[in-house]
Amino acid sequence: MNALWQQLADAQLVIGPVPPPAKPGPAWYVAAMLGIAAWIAAIFLTLAIVVFFDGMHAIGIAGTLACAAGLVLLRHPNPFVTQLGLAASIAGQAGMFLGLGGWLHGHHVPAAIMAAVLIGPSLLTANAFYRIWCTGASLLLLTVSLDEWGALTVGIAAALVTAVFIVWPQVPRAYGYGAAIALIAIDAFSIFGLNTTLAAGYGGSILAGAALVYAAYTLLGTSRAAVYTALIACVAIPVNGLAAALLIVFIGFGCGAPLLLGLGVAACLGYLGHYYYDLSLTLLLKSAALTGTGVLLLLIRWTAFRKEPS
């Protein structure tokens, strides 16, 4: 990376010698394996907290302590200690949520409080998986707290993904990945008909579409791209999740994040499969929405890229 540093130094963006290389983090598949394993361990730890402590208040206090202890452990470089920290902190968060539920009754207010509380721990650690988890869980809890209007949080998640990857690239990407996963999960909830109204679902699609148009305009820098994406976003409104998936694919390519690109493609295929079972529209209407969007995409390609070499 000496050449890159020299380039930056020539442009007077940096001064001094090349900094020592950072310790490389684990590959994405190792991080994913560790994350899933920590999540499984957290389930067992939550079970242990529930069994050992009597009453929701005690569970809440134990959860808070476990979350704090986990955050301290997460600072340790040893992978075993980090795993323990991750599991303890996630289990602690579950305990806190249960405690809040017992204290306040119902699930709307505890979910809203937990959604706000989770922002704190994610700022206190540099662990990427923990940041992804906290961001995703916070957005999902916000969706739960808004109940039938929860699909509107699609807008917040879409804005967060766009902000992290395009507007403020200095913000760690883990927050953007967490928001992208939440974006897909919220849309999946809408498709399965959980906690949403049709209007909220369409509202979510419109907000994700707006983020898509902004991303296209910013990354490509032409108003023609914005007009085309606006057209696509309008037609994609009835196809729940499509605008969000396209936004993720778009940002994934434009910002050099192949994992995000893969996530968007997988989400797109998943939505299409589940769209078949969406009971809010007849198959005829769904067919019209899909064919209309598909033909529009092909027409745009034909218009915009007719003269492109293959």
Place this chain on the structure above:
Amino acid sequence: MSPRAQILDWVERGHLSAAHIPQAFELAQVSPTAAQWRRFLSRLLLAAGTLLTGAGVIFFFAYNWSGLPRLARFGIVEALLLAAFAVTWFRGTAVPAGRAALFMAALMTGALFALIGQTYQLGADPWQLFALWALLILPWAFAARQPDLWLLSFLLAQIALGLRPWSGFNPTWILCLFSVATQTGWEFAAPLPRLGPRIVGTVAAVEMSILIVSQIFDRFHLLPTTGYLLWLAAVVVVFTRFRPDLMMVAAALLSAIIAIVSFCARGLHLINGENLGGAFLLAFVVIALSGAAAKWLQHLAKREPA
């Protein structure tokens, strides 16, 4: 580390001001060029347009609109099929438009089968439709060497095998065998690019995990359990020694962790609610195993050529 990641790392460590990120990105040319954008958008629009249009046509025939005469229904789907073939024929499978048209033809084949079954009530089971569909598009996948067609055929075969009643056989075991056989074939025939074999390998790992967990908690059979252990050993040996791909090893190790924890959970009677205190112990087992697996994978990664 990519130049983009390097710049962001320097920003995070305070060697470069966040205000200079746009200039640094421009100097390092980390953003896609106009030509790369055009190529990407052209392919994205083509792929998404083809997929959505094809799915729309399938949804339309699934609606079974009684107002549309039988002849018109067959006319629409056959005309689309012929049009897709014509585009493939004239453009060839070397260009994206030709490949997209062939994929559309594969989707229309399924729509045609569904329409035949819907109209003539042949008495065939749904799994037969999927099996026939998978088999018929297989030669096209062979001829065009098109990974998306391979994956479509694999998915359809999985659905067919999953829907088919298997008397005396564990259906998950059948699915596992099929996925492993497909992955093996793909690894030998076209190991690069890795995306296709990795997708099939991940499906195999998920199915193998479901199989072993069901063996542990439900009914134990020697053959599937032995098969699982052999698969585990084969994945670790093949993908560490002969065809280095640590992602496949990570998937197998995660499956092994799930198997070991399930085995311990059964031993501790955790699932029956008799020994919930054992949950604490199990959490530590998962942490220890995953930590060890990560250390080993990182050790292997250091040995791998860059």
